[in-house]
Amino acid sequence: MIRKKKKILMILSGIMITLGACVNQESGLPRGKNTIEVQNVEEGEETATSTVMADENITPTTNIEEMVTLSQTIKIEENITVTPVITEEIKIEEKDEVVQKYKIAIDAGHQQKGNSEQEAIGPGATETKAKVASGTTGVSTGIPEYQLTLEVAKKLEAELINRGYEVIMIRESHDVNISNAERAEIANNSGADIFIRIHANGSENQSVSGILTISPTKNNPYCSQIFAESRELSEEILNAMVEETGAINKGVMETDTMSGINWCEIPVSIVEMGFMSNPKEDELMQTEEYQKKLVKGMADGIDSFFN
Numbered sequence: 481m482i483r484k485k486k487k488i489l490m491i492l493s494g495i496m497i498t499l500g501a502c503v504n505q506e507s508g509l510p511r512g513k514n515t516i517e518v519q520n521v522e523e524g525e526e527t528a529t530s531t532v533m534a535d536e537n538i539t540p541t542t543n544i545e546e547m548v549t550l551s552q553t554i555k556i557e558e559n560i561t562v563t564p565v566i567t568e569e570i571k572i573e574e575k576d577e578v579v580q581k582y583k584i585a586i587d588a589g590h591q592q593k594g595n596s597e598q599e600a601i602g603p604g605a606t607e608t609k610a611k612v613a614s615g616t617t618g619v620s621t622g623i624p625e626y627q628l629t630l631e632v633a634k635k636l637e638a639e640l641i642n643r644g645y646e647v648i649m650i651r652e653s654h655d656v657n658i659s660n661a662e663r664a665e666i667a668n669n670s671g672a673d674i675f676i677r678i679h680a681n682g683s684e685n686q687s688v689s690g691i692l693t694i695s696p697t698k699n700n701p702y703c704s705q706i707f708a709e710s711r712e713l714s715e716e717i718l719n720a721m722v723e724e725t726g727a728i729n730k731g732v733m734e735t736d737t738m739s740g741i742n743w744c745e746i747p748v749s750i751v752e753m754g755f756m757s758n759p760k761e762d763e764l765m766q767t768e769e770y771q772k773k774l775v776k777g778m779a780d781g782i783d784s785f786f787n
């Protein structure tokens with residue numbers, strides 16, 4: 481979590497000087513220019529210096545143009561009390577103070593070898609599914625989905641760290657064997673605030689292209705408590721990615737068939753970055769430039785979700 485640290489400064493457009501008993505009440509301060517040092521009594525720090533023009537008035541006022549951080553009555557000397565006349569309070573954001581960072585769990589979809597062993601599609605479910613599907617392959621490039629997902633996941637990791645997030649990577653190599661339910665469990669137990677699952681799509685129709693994101697449905701029997709936030713996360717990411725890449729917006733898909741979503745206890749979104757079955761999009765997704773746009777879009781969407 482990143483909290484803005486705010487410092488409140490006050491502009492003193494005037495101060496009232498009350499003369500103490502030891503000061504000549506008739507003349508007040510000596511005529512002409514008097515330099516006074518305004519001190520913060522509590523801190524004992526000098527915070528502003530001002531010039532007082534004293535005239536015949538017993539209680540001269542002056543203007544302090546400087547912005548000083550004073551909130552209470554201040555003293556110049558023992559026998560002169562200066563009360564700030566606060567006319568304006570402005571809040572200035574000093575800097576982002578990182579109190580506690582948001583943590584993002586990233587899963588690069590699939591792995592080198594799929595695992596057809598079965599696991600429950602959600603907590604308490606009797607229905608089962610393969611632990612990890614083998615994923616799709618680029619129709620033009622021949623590159624497997626698990627390679628593309630990890631390549632982009634690592635770039636997203638770097639971008640998010642650069643933006644002040646903490647990141648946990650579910651996998652950092654291809655030669656792993658982690659089921660979809662296990663991936664969700666790792667994310668749940670990592671202390672992450674959200675879970676981003678990176679995938680690429682495939683269709684029998686090679687002309688289909690575009691980006692879509694996936695969230696659970698409102699009535700998901702396993703994780704309906706994360707529906708609203710998952711849906712919002714999916715929308716933010718999708719919109720930002722489409723804006724950045726100019727790809728076709730395929731919308732947010734809601735489904736309760738994904739083990740890696742159903743086992744989740746934190747807001748989750750599957751990002752289908754594009755169709756590897758579309759020759760043009762397959763090739764595009766392998767370019768440095770397009771991957772940069774995909775990553776920027778995802779990171780912008782994550783920023784929007786938290787702001």
Ligand SMILES: [Zn+2]
Pocket residue numbers: 589590615616625679680
């Ligand atoms: Zn996939």
